[in-house]
Amino acid sequence: MLILTCPCCGVTAEETEFSPGGEAHLKRYGPGSPDRDYESYMFNRKNPRGVHFERWRHTYGCGKWFLAARCTITLEVFGTYRAQTTEPPADIIAAIKARRPEWEGFA
Amino acid sequence: MKRYSAFAIAREALRQHKGWSHAWASPEPGSSYDVVIVGAGGHGLATAYYLGRNFGITNVAVIDKGWLGGGNTGRNTTIIRSNYLQDPSAALYEKSRALFETLSQDLNYNVMFSPRGVMMLAQTEHEKRGYLRTERANALQRVQTRFIQPAEVKKLVPIINLDGPRYPVLGALWQARGGTARHDAVAWGFARACSDMGMHVIEQCAVTGVEAAGGQVTAVNTTKGTISCKKLGIVVAGHSGALADMAGFRLPVESVALQALVSEPVKPCMDVVVMANTVHGYMSQSDKGEMVIGGGADGFNNYTQRGSWHHIEETVRALVETFPMISRLKMLRQWGGIVDMTGDRSPIISKTPLGNCFINCGWGTGGFKATPGSGWAMAELIAKGEPGPLAAEFSMTRFREGRFIDESVAAGVAH
Amino acid sequence: MSHRLPKGGRLIDRSKSQNFTFNGKSMAGFQGDTVAASLLANDQMLLGRSFKYHRPRGVVAAGAEEPNALLGLGQSNRYEPNQSATTTELFDGLEAVSQNHWPSLEFDLLSVNNLVPQFLTAGFYYKTFLRPRAFWKHVYEPLIRRSAGLGKAPAPDARDPDRYEQIYAFTDILVLGGGIAGLQAALAAGQSGAKVTLWEQTAHWGGRAPVDGAQIDGQPAQDWINATVARLHAMDNVQLRTRCMGAGVHDHGYVLGYERVADHMPGADTPRHRLWRMRARQIITATGAIERPLSFAGNDVPGVMLASALRDYIVNYAVAPGARIVVVTNNDDAYRSAIAAHDAGLDVAAIIDPRAVASGDLPARARALGIEVLEGRAIRKVKGGKRVTGVEICRQDSSGGAVERSIDCDAVAMSGGWSPVVHLWSHCGGKLLWDEAGSYFRPDPARPPLGADGAGFVRACGAANGELLDVLSDAHRCARMAADAVGANGQPDAAPQATAPAEAPMQPVWMMPAQASYDLRMKMWLDYQNDVKVSDVQLSAREGYQSVEHTKRYTTLGMATDQGKLSNINGLAILSDALGQPIPATGTTTFRPPYTPISIAAIAGEARGAIFQPLRRSPVHDWHADHGAEWEPVGQWRRPFAYLRTGESRHDAVNREVKNTRENVGLLDASTLGKILVRGPDAGRFLDMLYTNMISTLKPGKCRYGLMCNENGFLMDDGVVARLDGDSFLVHTTSGGADHIHAWMEDWLQCEWWDWQVHTVNLTEQFAQFAVVGPKARVLLDRLGGMDVSRDALPFMEWRDGMLGGFDARVFRISFSGELSFEIAVPAGQGRAFWDRLVTEGADLGLMPYGTEALHILRAEKGFIMIGDETDGTVIPQDLGLDWAISKKKADFLGKRGMEREAMVNPDRWKLVGVETLDGSVLPHAALAVTGGKNANGQAQTEGRVTSTYYSANLGRGIAMALVRNGPDRMGDVLSFAGDDGKDIKARIIDPVLIDKEGAKQNV
Known part of the structure; x- marks a missing residue:
């Protein structure tokens, strides 16, 4: 039972107020794109043991989507941030590095 | 290896059971094998078994980072059925179910396959139409199912509440030859039979790397040294992503926690397996008397073997609504397993970008029932290098090609 | 024989007699008794039968760890199997029955299994019942099923009449366990200023300390407990709750509390159980320790119990489990039981101590009372069947071949040392250390369960932390660390000092005697309920089931309802010995919630029957119900399938509705259809991405049918879009799809095209919407008046706002049946009045409402597709001949790339x-x-x-x-x-x- 903080409305709430939405920072590939790119966008997933960037929606709150950096082994949440970005912001990266020095970084 | 029988037990009883030896040998790994299977769960061991039995390939090692059968093989709700809608699924699961029928005798190990019957309740018109569709498909797939009316449901399951105010039971899809088996025994029985053929079952041996050259796997690095292999089979369920990563490719798979729970044991009160998909719950009674209850999966990636509590509540609510008498039973234990979900929730039995490396994964919430069939199809793929008819449609390229095997279309579920 | 002592009993009120029955026999106890205590007071030693051999079983423990004394309680709808007699409080009128025997408790035919235990070893069923094949299902398994199970299940049609409640709560520091450690931890944490919650699973504060005779700050423990509880009650920032067990610790500080509010007062006007869903920033487990049995032959005969349980029964309930008692222990603590028994006037025949020398303060005290202490000795075997009649003594360092002497007795109190209760620490990933001195696993403070912030959130204190002696200062220290962690920095009073006699080290004794023969090992029970013996674990190791998980699953050790609270460590030790490795190398099985079983009903809570799930009602739901509607659930809505007239079949009703709609006029409640407002400068551009066809070119006042696909290209939803003005569109979705499509829109707007200026509002419930369908539809609308709905004024696929019959209405000229058809939306609050008006005005036109089945038939006659019938999540628009609705002009829309794939073309x-x-x-x-x-x-x-x-x-x-x-x-x-x-x-x-x-x- 996770606790998450919505970066949009600032509320820290129960997992049941949120909906998970899978891996974050996927690049959309549209018509004409190569099979490999479309496949990576739609299906292939990092599914890491460790640091994971993922989408959540504050469904039963402000309704906003946001992103979280979370460890899939300990469930530690390194931070949450707005969805309107194509890669994790520097403070999130720093928070992860502080806790997981061996982490290879966002790729 | 000593054959198991009532006679053997009687004989051993007279000498303090000193004559039993290890059910499976636990050798140190050799330097090289024809085939290395990573993952000594039910599917991996079954793959090895059928490699030996069907193709005479016995220079095989099955390695596991933990103890044999310690993953989802030992933490599922043991349901066996084949009443799937899509042709490829029905063929694979029915093959598996048929293998279960004689598995105890084949392995000389009682896996307690019990064809007590599986029913899937229809609780909305939409769901009913979906099961009627499955019934029609099954009739052409050589899968024996029947849509039964509420009165027959009640006769088979006296504890059911047909007239719940929200979701009355409109009937059920009934597979009389579905049922349950003892999950641990399936892994143990396969391990013993593999060992008997001279294969090596190696526990506490984690893979740390995959060596490849010229698009072919040459060896796996493990915590017990490097092991060369001519062919590699990866059968590690929730940990497939990590193994694929070592082998240099990505999978259409995500790992999430799926939960289950059991009640305290009570005397027999329900003979059949009941699945109620509208309200998300399923229940059977084990031979020990516990009500075995399957719950929902979390929607977020998770490797902790712990799920979120609210899923347990939702499942239990659904089952109290469906079987009101369980209200005064007690939950004894809850647990979670890590399941690997694909883009269409159907499994992958497939070649990979590496020519001699094969993968079997993505069984999601329903892999136990497929154990022997999955092993059968995977063994054929490894032995021949190309999938046979059972595995043909389960390629990992099907997603980019748009050939989904989607069981959710007719109110079906994957577990 | 077990009996009530003439005086004493700190927890009972002798002035309040409570009558109850056991297997129909009337008995009496006192208020404050547990059921187990009152049964023992009535010399009811035999309480049930074991799982496999149907061996006689009596009380072993006095608390949550009890494996044997499980009873069926109550009658009919309130019957409940497997209730633990040791944790159930006695009340007047209680009815209990014993379990797992046939035909009776005293005479159980299935105890024949007990005659051939050498055949029914661990895992025997894996090796046999193989042939003939059909026999497993039809003969063997039914027999096994019948003999397995514990209590009878409730009747098939039993309906639980009680209420169950669930509650959310939040606290800074949650202290689990109300013994002296928990009380001190709560006090220190409370004095720091933190918000503190303290739960105790029993009805009493103080745990074992008053029974064990500790002194705290120079006063009897009970006095300190009373004073501390009073101080805690007086603190505004501290909440205390008894009969509330910490059942499970889950991620991020989520703890389940199981409160047995009214189990002891059935019929009271309160919920029976309450499930607490607590979020705690810090958790302190003060859950104490559980005594371990010793493995000697016959250690399962009724009358053999834990030494601590024996003194609990004597001190707390004034119940003597026997008149002549033998104590067997590998530690000093159990000498307290001998002393307590002696002080109660009972005959303590001997204390058998496998240690070579027993010379601590407590042994000295026992000797001073004249109790014989046999050092270096073991119980070879317990004599007796349904109750203990004596013990045979041998040297501990022997195979048990030689009986040194026999001692007559009717109770045996055993102690193999103590194990901290580490369950709650472990549920969420806390790791354990092996403590060599005490021979137990204790929490490893360096590897606690980790919370959302990556820091540990559980701390163990007192006996639960392996600090069996210095309990209070450990609790105090622990509370201060927890207070620090939540930023509470008040200064608590100094920790009190407890004084107790010094104890000599215990000596691990995993088998008695040390080199016991096979015959003896076959009678040494590890798991009483599941009938797992020392010989079974040894066989498991011999057969290669060497992982602790394999052993557990092969033998069923620790899988009974007590989940191995008594058997785990003893079993691990036997397994480790068989494998020739130290115990920590063997490790433990996984601790899973709940700590003790909790009722299914409490988990389900109040969501039952009609409120099992929310019900969504259209504004005219009640009218439908009053007019013969047969309901069809659509999501959480209910829609009328058809309206049955008196005596009419479903089939006839549907046919009537279908014909009437084509011949006269039909009325459909379409309020459940999704209605989503999409507005903004980029609304058209956005809808062009969402729909397969072009939407941005739609003119205000007009409607267009459109298709939405997912990124796989599969058809997901369809409906009519109306352009309201330059930058506003009203999107209609299917009834089941409204919430999903709205979420889908938000996902794309927030996460992909966040710079587009669009906002969306789900208006589904704001409007009632009715379809007036059929050749006489326009006549009916004209009668209402107020709006020109003529062919020229309101052409097909257009809409108009205005007043219709005095109602604020938006009229869409669209058709899903091929008939002349209007869909009219009015504010939801006017829906019922407008519907009534239509029904009244249409009466002489032959107006009839029609349901979803008629709707389906009307559209099928016209060849229109229905999402969910023609589509199933694998169908693309091209499959349905809808190529005309797929724009060729647009460079991109959701699903376009998916449709390019091999299998799609x-x-x-x-x-x-x-x-x-x-x-x-x-x-x-x-x-x-x-x-x-x-x-x-x-x-x-x-x-x-x-x-x-x-x-x-x-x-x-x-x-x-x-x-x-x-x-x-x-x-x-x-x-x-x-x-x-x-x-x-x-x-x-x-x-x-x-x-x-x-x-x-x-x-x-």
């Missing part, structure tokens, strides 16, 4: 056609067209599937749509559909539009 995809049986009959639902061939897996090959099939009252025959391989190119071909009886049904491929292909009817 395959010319052999099944495509939509109409089919009609040659004999006019109705095709079976979902019938499959067969080719006569087989595929590679031996399955019959198919080439088509019926997606919708109905009887059309208008056409007087069956009508159907189907997806067929190359269907549109095969008009007139006859297909073979597999029928129910093995016979094929012949049906011809036809155009799916069966009525008014030119559209003359809807275009009037």
Whole structure:
């Protein structure tokens, strides 16, 4: 039972107020794109043991989507941030590095 | 290896059971094998078994980072059925179910396959139409199912509440030859039979790397040294992503926690397996008397073997609504397993970008029932290098090609 | 014999007698008794039978760890199996029955299993029952099932009449366990200023300390407990709760509390159980320790119990489990039991201590009382069947071949040392250390469960932390660290000092005698309930089931209802010994919630029956109910399937509604349809991405039918879009799809095209919407008046706002039936009045409401697709002949890339056609067209599937749509559909539009 903080409305709430939405920072590939790119966008997933960037929606709150950096082994949440970005912001990266020095970084 | 029988037990009883030896040998790994299977769960061991039995390939090692059968093989709700809608699924699961029928005798190990019957309740018109569709498909797939009316449901399951105010039971899809088996025994029985053929079952041996050259796997690095292999089979369920990563490719798979729970044991009160998909719950009674209850999966990636509590509540609510008498039973234990979900929730039995490396994964919430069939199809793929008819449609390229095997279309579920 | 002592009993009130029955026999106890205490007071030693051998079983423990004393309680709807006698409080009128025997507790036929234990070893069933094959299902398994299980299940139609409550709560520091450690931790944490919650699973504060005779700050423990509880009650920031067990610790500080509010007062006007869902920033487990049994032959005979339990019964309930007692222990603590028994006037025959020397303060005290202490000795065997009659003594360092002497006794108190209760620490990933001195696993403070911030959030204190002696200062220290962690920095009072006699080290004794023979090992129980013995664990190791998980699963050790609270460590030690490795190398099995079983009802809570799930009602729901509606659940809505008149069948009602709509006028409640407002400068651009067809070119005042696909290209939803003005569109979705589509829109707007200026609002519940359908529809609307709905003023596929019959209305001229049709939206609050008005005004026009089935038939007659019938998540618009609704001009829309894939452009995809049986009959639902061939897996090959099939009252025959391989190119071909009886049904491929292909009817 996770606790998450919505970066949009600032509320820290129960997992049941949120909906998970899978891996974050996927690049959309549209018509004409190569099979490999479309496949990576739609299906292939990092599914890491460790640091994971993922989408959540504050469904039963402000309704906003946001992103979280979370460890899939300990469930530690390194931070949450707005969805309107194509890669994790520097403070999130720093928070992860502080806790997981061996982490290879966002790729 | 000593054959198991009532006679053997009687004989051993007279000498303090000193004559039993290890059910499976636990050798140190050799330097090289024809085939290395990573993952000594039910599917991996079954793959090895059928490699030996069907193709005479016995220079095989099955390695596991933990103890044999310690993953989802030992933490599922043991349901066996084949009443799937899509042709490829029905063929694979029915093959598996048929293998279960004689598995105890084949392995000389009682896996307690019990064809007590599986029913899937229809609780909305939409769901009913979906099961009627499955019934029609099954009739052409050589899968024996029947849509039964509420009165027959009640006769088979006296504890059911047909007239719940929200979701009355409109009937059920009934597979009389579905049922349950003892999950641990399936892994143990396969391990013993593999060992008997001279294969090596190696526990506490984690893979740390995959060596490849010229698009072919040459060896796996493990915590017990490097092991060369001519062919590699990866059968590690929730940990497939990590193994694929070592082998240099990505999978259409995500790992999430799926939960289950059991009640305290009570005397027999329900003979059949009941699945109620509208309200998300399923229940059977084990031979020990516990009500075995399957719950929902979390929607977020998770490797902790712990799920979120609210899923347990939702499942239990659904089952109290469906079987009101369980209200005064007690939950004894809850647990979670890590399941690997694909883009269409159907499994992958497939070649990979590496020519001699094969993968079997993505069984999601329903892999136990497929154990022997999955092993059968995977063994054929490894032995021949190309999938046979059972595995043909389960390629990992099907997603980019748009050939989904989607069981959710007719109110079906994957577990 | 066990009996009530003439005086004493700190927890009972002798002035309040409580009558109860056991197996129908009347007995009496006192208020404050547990059921176990009162049964023992009535000399009821035999309480049940074990799982496998049906051995006689009596009380072993006095608390939550009890494996044996499980009873059926209550009657009929309130009957409950497997209730622990040691944790159930006695009340007047309680009815208990024993379990797992046939025909009776005293005489159990299944105890024949007990005569051949050498055959029924661990895992014997894996090796046998193999042949003949059919016998497993039909003979062996039914026998096993019947003899397994514990209590009888409640009756099939039992309905629990009690209430169950759930509650959310939040606290800074949650202290689990109300013994002296928990009380001190709560006090220190409370004094720091933190918000503190303290739960105790029993009805009493203080735990074991008052029984063990500790002194705290120079006063008896009970006095300190009373004072501390009073201080805690006086603190505003501290909440205390008894009868509330910490059941499970989950991620991020989520703790389940199981409060047995009214188990001890049935019929009270309160919920029976309450499930607490607590979020705690810090958790302190002060859960104490559990005594371990010793493994000697016959350690399961009724009358053998834990030494601590013996003194609990004497001190707390003034119940003597026997008149002549033998104590057997590998530690000093259990000497307290001998002393307590002696002080209560009982005869303590001997203390048997396997240690070579027992010379601590407590042994000295026992000796001073004249109790004989036998050092270096073991119990070879317990004598007796249904109750203890004596013990045989031998040297501990022997095989037990030589009996040194026999001692008559009727109770044996055993102690193998103590194990901290580490369950709650472990549930969420806390790791353990092996403590060599105490021979137990204790929490490893360096590896606690981690919270959302990555820091540990559980701390163990006192005996639960392995600090069996210095409990109070450990609790104090722990509380201060927890307070620090939550930022509470008040200064607590100094920790109190407890004084107790010094104790000499215990000596691990895993088997008694040390080199016991096989015959003895076969009678040494590890798991009493599941009948797992020392010999079983040894056999498991011999057969290679060497992982602790394999041993557990092969032998069923620790899998009983006590989840191994008594057996785990003893079993691990035997396994480790068999494998020749230290115990920590063997490790433990996983601790899973709940700590002790909790009621299914409490987990379900109040969501039962009508409030099992929310019910969404249209504004005219009640009218439907009053007019014969047969309901069909659609999501959480209910829609009328058809309106049945008195004496009418469903089939007749549907046919009547279908015919009347085409001949007169029908009325459909379409309020459940999704209505989503999409507004903003980029709204058109956005909808062009969402829909497969072009939306941005739609003119205000006009409507357009559109399709939405997911990124796989599969058709997901359809509906009519109305352009309200330059930057506003009203999107109609299917009833089931509204919430999903709205979320889908938000996902794309927030996460992909976040710079587009669009906002969306789900207006579904703001409007009631009714379809007025049929040749007389316009007549009816004209009667209402206020709006010109003529052909010219409101052409097909346009909409108008205005007043209609005095109602604020938006009228859409759209049709899902091929008839002249208007959909009229009014504010939800006016919905019922508007509906009533339509019904009244339409009465003489033959107006009839129609339900979802008629809706389906009307659209099928016209060849319109229905999401969920023609689509199933694998169908693309091209399959349905909807190519016209897929824009060729747009560079991109959701699903366009997915449709480019190999399998999507395959010319052999099944495509939509109409089919009609040659004999006019109705095709079976979902019938499959067969080719006569087989595929590679031996399955019959198919080439088509019926997606919708109905009887059309208008056409007087069956009508159907189907997806067929190359269907549109095969008009007139006859297909073979597999029928129910093995016979094929012949049906011809036809155009799916069966009525008014030119559209003359809807275009009037």
